[in-house]
Amino acid sequence: MALAELPLFPLGTVLLPGGQLSLRIFEPRYLDLVKRCGRSGEGFGVCLILAGREAGEPAIPATHGTEAVIVDFSLTDDGLLGLTVEGRRRFRVEHTRVRDDGLVLGDVQWFEDSPAQPLRDEHALLSVLLARILDKAGIEHEGIGKGQLADATWVGWRLAEWLPLEPAERLALLQEPDPHARLQQLVDRLPDFQPE
Structure with missing residues (x-):
C-alpha cells in the first residue's frame, strides 16, 4: 500500500478518532500549516511527543497518531489563533523528515476503519x-446499549477519551487494532479508578 505524506503536529496529548481537541497556534510553521489546511480542507497528524517539547525545536513524535481536521477556529483572549480539531x-x-521551517512531515500508512461491531456481553x-459519564457531561445519547452506545469501537474511543488515563495508555489504546481487545484493556483498568 502506498504511503501518504502528512504534516505532523507533535503534542503532549493523544487525539483519538471522533474526539476533539483545542489548540492554540502561534509558531509560524503551524500558522502556515493551518492556512494550507484551511484552503485545502485536508488534515494534519497529531502524535504524542516522545522526546522534546510542543514549542521550539522539532519534537520526536510517536509512531502512531490520528488525523486532525479543523472544525472551528477563533481568536483567543491573548490574540492567538484557537482551533478545535476532530x-x-x-x-x-x-x-x-523535518522541513527548513521546523515542520515535521511523516510518510504514513492509514489504518482501515473498523466497521461497527456490537458490544460483547463481557463489555x-x-x-x-459511558452513559453515566455522558449524562454528567450533559451530552445526549440514545440510551445504554443503543445506537453508538452499542458500538464497541465508539464506546472504546469515548471511554479512552473520558477516563483519567496517562497519555502513554491512550497511545497504547490507539495502537490496538481490535476494538474488543481495546475494551478489555479498559475493563482491566477500571479497578484503578475506584475510590479507596
Missing part, C-alpha cells in the same frame, strides 16, 4: 459507565 483516521508513521458494563 480526530478522524488513525495512522502509523513509517518515516519522518456491556462499559456502555453503562
